[in-house]
Amino acid sequence: MTPDTLEALHRSRSVDLYHLTLVLDRLLSDPRRILEVRTQLHVGQAVRFVDHRSNTAELAMRSGRVVDLQDRHAVVRDDALRQNWKLPYVAIEPGPVDPGERADEPPPTPPPKPTRESFRAGDRVSFDDRHLQPRIGVITRVNAQTATIDCDGQRWRVSFQLLRHVRDV
Known part of the structure; x- marks a missing residue:
């Protein structure tokens, strides 16, 4: 001015x-x-x-x-x-844009959360319990919002979004 x-x-x-x-x-x-x-x-x-x-x-x-x-x-x-x-x-x-200068790449999009359609009775799955201990079991029943999992004789009701498929190698 x-x-x-x-x-x-x-x-x-x-x-x-x-x-x-x-x-x-x-x-x-x-x-x-x-x-x-x-x-x-x-x-x-x-x-x-x-x-x-x-x-x-x-x-x-x-x-x-x-x-x-x-x-x-x-x-x-x-x-x-x-x-x-x-x-x-x-x-x-x-400022002037340098050809070597580029924006930080956006983080990759996370994979979609599993839904009810991703699981069936008999599937082997894993999840982390409320104490953050990993649990592995078999789905015995598929409900509307949760799956019933049998883990070493204990039954757990777990949301589908917390489940992960276990692959045999």
Whole structure:
């Protein structure tokens, strides 16, 4: 911001400054403006961002890397201070994208949870009991939401999502 602009703002009436604040808030919260920045960002990307903690009238920029992308904010890790900053997208300036720099790969999708259709009476299965001890047994009955398992003479009712098939090798 130029010194002339700052001086003009100092001379302005409080009502005019408040009106200017309302207009700027509307402009900064415009979804198109947010999407413009967000579409250029990915996790791990080097960026520059506005240091809102700076007490000077000058625009203070810091550099960091994107840690997380949220709905209206991004979390950026400051390179110098090693601190995370939660910033609105409009306060972030995406850096040039290096060809060698790429986003962290998303974690692989977990396999689907087993359902009732995955098991039949007579199947050999394993599960962890309430004390986290592994148990191996045979399904004796299939109910609507649980299976009855015979493990060493004990009967257990276990949800299908906790069961794992045991394969003989």
